[in-house]
Structure formats: C-alpha cells, structure tokens
Amino acid sequence: MNKKIAWICIIIITITSFNVFAATKSDEQKLKDTKKSKQNIQKALNENKKNQAKVNDNIEELGYKISNTQQKINKAQSDLNKAQSKIKSTSAEIGKLENEIGIKEDLLGERINVMYKTSDMSYIEVILSSKDMNELLSNLDMIKKIVKSDKELLTQLSHNKKEIEAKREVLKKKEKEIISLKSSIEVEKSRLVASKNKQTALKSDLQKDAKKLEANIDALNRYAKSLEAEILKKQSKGSYVGGEMGWPAPGYSRxxxxxxxxxxxxxxxxxxxxxxxxxxxxxxxxxxxxxxxxxxxxxxxxxxxxxxxxxxxxxxxxxxxxxxxxxxxxxxxxxxxxxxxxxxxxxxxxxxxxxxxxxxxxxxxxxxxxxxx
CATH class of the missing domain: 2.70.70.10 (Glucose Permease (Domain IIA))
Known part of the structure; x- marks a missing residue:
C-alpha cells in the first residue's frame, strides 16, 4: 500500500510541475492527465476502503475469539480450583484415615500379643487373672471378639484409604490435564491478541494511507479546477456567431x-x-x-x-x-x-x-x- 501511494505521489508531482511541462503539454492534456491520475488514486482509495472493511471484520472476529478463549480460561481455572480443593480435602481425609489406622494397628498389635503370645506365661497370666473357668473363657472369648472386630475395622479403614487414594490420583491426573489445557488456551489467547494487535496496527496504517490518498485527490481537484480556469481564460467571450460550420475533411464525405x-x-x-x-x-x-x-x-x-x-x-x-x-x-x-x-x-x-x-x-x-x- 505504501509503495502504491509513493507512485501516486510521483504521478502528482509529475503532473503538477508547470515549469517542466509547460512547453510540451497543453492545459487540456494536463487536465486529462490530472483526471486520469485522480481516477488511479480513487481506485487505490476504494481498494483501501475495502481493505479497511476486511481488517475491521478481522478485528471483530478476533475480539470475539479472544473473549471466547478468555471464558475457556476462566472455566479451566474454576475447574482447576475445584480439583485442587478436592485434592486438598481428600488428602486431609486420607491423613485422618492413616491416623485411625495407626491407632487401630497399635491396639490390634497389643491384643494379638495377648492372644497369640507363644510363651506359656501369657496364658498363665490370663488364667491367674481369672477368678474361675467361666471368667477365663469369657475373657478369652472377649479378646477374640475384640481382635476380630479390630481386624474387620482395620480392613475397612484400609479399603477406604485405598479408595480415597485412588480418587486423589484421579484428581491429580485431572489437575495436570486442566493445567495443560489452561496453558494451551492461554497460548492461543496470546496468539489471538498478537493477531488482533497486528490487525489494529494495519487498520491504523490503512487509515493514514486513506487520508493521504484523500488529500492527494483534493490536491488534484484543486489543480484540475485551476486548469479548467486556464482553459476558460483562453476561450473567447461572447456568443457563437459563426453559423454553420464547414466540412473538416474536404473531398471526403463518408x-x-x-x-x-x-x-x-x-x-x-x-x-x-x-x-x-x-x-x-x-x-x-x-x-x-x-x-x-x-x-x-x-x-x-x-x-x-x-x-x-x-x-x-x-x-x-x-x-x-x-x-x-x-x-x-x-x-x-x-x-x-x-x-x-x-x-x-x-x-x-x-x-x-x-x-x-x-x-x-x-x-x-x-x-x-x-x-x-
């Protein structure tokens, strides 16, 4: 576009150089050349306006895409916040279960030691501490039930822990996916913003070029009017009194x-x-x-x-x-x-x-x- 304007300016300078061309070109020819140059510049201006319209459409479309992309970024951030919050809560839940499992494992260990200690002394202590056989059997049965209950609870806690850890792994995987998605969307937004900035700069250049073209057309119009005035000065005043005109090509009538x-x-x-x-x-x-x-x-x-x-x-x-x-x-x-x-x-x-x-x-x-x- 700038090259085109440069050539048009050269044309204008050429046409408006009275001193250089006064000896070789008539005012009528200068006027004809001026009108031709004006047509060329007007054509360039029309093309400029079309390009401006295209650029405006591009800017509007890019603006829409940037807005849409920002909404995707906001949603990804919201999903990421939710996932991270869930990871935090599941981690706390896992910590709580690990603590309970630790306590239960300690109690179970103590009870198993009581129940399955291989030394005869352990059984003797249980027997001696019992008042009679019924109490002894009752104590042993009670210990067995507690140990069984503890084992079942411990199994359930371990199962719950594994389930929550699996959920946490899923959430962590999702967190990574969201971070990656958000990153790619942000890259896309940056690309769109850069494209919009280029289109905006191009629009500014086109507007400047249009102003130059319009100024050139105004200059040519002023020059054309001055030429028309010069031509009118050369024409004689008064009414036409010549009557019928003679044939311009004597002897040739076809x-x-x-x-x-x-x-x-x-x-x-x-x-x-x-x-x-x-x-x-x-x-x-x-x-x-x-x-x-x-x-x-x-x-x-x-x-x-x-x-x-x-x-x-x-x-x-x-x-x-x-x-x-x-x-x-x-x-x-x-x-x-x-x-x-x-x-x-x-x-x-x-x-x-x-x-x-x-x-x-x-x-x-x-x-x-x-x-x-």
Missing amino acids: ITSYFGYRIHPTLKTRKLHTGLDIGAPMGANIVAANDGKVISSGWLGGYGNAVMIDHGGGIVTLYGHNSKLLVKTGQTVKRGQSIAKAGSTGRSTGPHCHFEVRKNGKYVNPLPMLKSK
Whole structure:
C-alpha cells in the first residue's frame, strides 16, 4: 500500500510541475492527465476502503475469539480450583484415615500379643487373672471378639484409604490435564491478541494511507479546477456567431461512425462516440470548420495528434488522430484553413478524421452544426 501511494505521489508531482511541462503539454492534456491520475488514486482509495472493511471484520472476529478463549480460561481455572480443593480435602481425609489406622494397628498389635503370645506365661497370666473357668473363657472369648472386630475395622479403614487414594490420583491426573489445557488456551489467547494487535496496527496504517490518498485527490481537484480556469481564460467571450460550420475533411464525405453510443472498435465495450469519424486517407487535408483560435495543438492521449479550436460562445471543435499538425497553440485560423493531415495516431483502427464539437465543455452532435457535404 505504501509503495502504491509513493507512485501516486510521483504521478502528482509529475503532473503538477508547470515549469517542466509547460512547453510540451497543453492545459487540456494536463487536465486529462490530472483526471486520469485522480481516477488511479480513487481506485487505490476504494481498494483501501475495502481493505479497511476486511481488517475491521478481522478485528471483530478476533475480539470475539479472544473473549471466547478468555471464558475457556476462566472455566479451566474454576475447574482447576475445584480439583485442587478436592485434592486438598481428600488428602486431609486420607491423613485422618492413616491416623485411625495407626491407632487401630497399635491396639490390634497389643491384643494379638495377648492372644497369640507363644510363651506359656501369657496364658498363665490370663488364667491367674481369672477368678474361675467361666471368667477365663469369657475373657478369652472377649479378646477374640475384640481382635476380630479390630481386624474387620482395620480392613475397612484400609479399603477406604485405598479408595480415597485412588480418587486423589484421579484428581491429580485431572489437575495436570486442566493445567495443560489452561496453558494451551492461554497460548492461543496470546496468539489471538498478537493477531488482533497486528490487525489494529494495519487498520491504523490503512487509515493514514486513506487520508493521504484523500488529500492527494483534493490536491488534484484543486489543480484540475485551476486548469479548467486556464482553459476558460483562453476561450473567447461572447456568443457563437459563426453559423454553420464547414466540412473538416474536404473531398471526403463518408461518415464511418456517427455520434452516440457504439461498441468501441478497440476496447470492445459500449462507449459514447463523442464525435464523427470521417473516412480519409493518410495525409488527406484537414481544415478548420470555422474561424477561431487554436487553444491546443499536440498529443492528446487517445486522440493522438489533435487540434482544438475555440470559435467563441463556448463552442470548441476538435480534430483527432492526425499524422501531422500544421498549426500551433495560440494561432488564429480562418474557416477552411489547413490545420492538419489525416492519420491514425492515438487509439485508432485506421486513417480518418475524428471531428468533435463541444459546447461549454460538453459533447454535442456535430451534424446539426455542419454545412452539408
């Protein structure tokens, strides 16, 4: 985009250099070049606006994605907090069970020692401590039941501990997965933010470029107006009093293309044909249709070598595609005076005279103003 603007600026500088081109280009040609440059800049501006619209859509889409990603990060953090809280509570529960298991294991150990001590002394102590056989049996039976109960409780506690430890392992695994997921989402968010920042910077550059392009168009408009004013100064004042115009190509009366819309022979598109094409061989004499002053004599874009004559009252005639020009800008000419030689310069398919009449700058049909051939 910047390169394009640089080239456009070069075009503007080239066109607006009066001192360099004053000797070689007419005001009409400068105006034509200026309008062409304006079209090029307008085209670049339109492209700029389209790019701005695309960038705005990208920024909006990225903003939505960033918001959506942040919601995912928030959910992942919430899930992580819940998992960590559960891990903490299960760890406390496991600690409590381990403590209970430790106490039960100590008690069971003591009771097992009482119950299964291999020395005869242990049994003697139990017997001696009993008042009679019934009490002895009762004591032994009670110890057996307590030991059994302790074993069952210890088994249950161990089972519970294993279950909770399994849950804690699942939670820890889930915690790792959530941390990994959160990390990847945060990386994605960072990428989206970076992309949005780039798009925002691009939007800023496009806006700056658009301002430059608009300023260039304004400058060209001002320059075009100054050229139009210069052209109007050259035109004579008062009403057109010349009456019917003379035939511009004496001896050659065949009209090969009339004024109006047609399929252009080289562009192959429907275009307004702004004058009459009169069939004439290479080098045929082209004359002024009426008295007037030459306001342009030189190369005129698609018209090739062309002459423009001001006849007063806003009436200007144009003679295009000539092989040779016989008059100069500023020269006064008379009706029927030779001004050029027919040719095929500019955008042309063969030798002929392209004859136009403009009234106050607008194209009009030349036929009603021409004397019959």
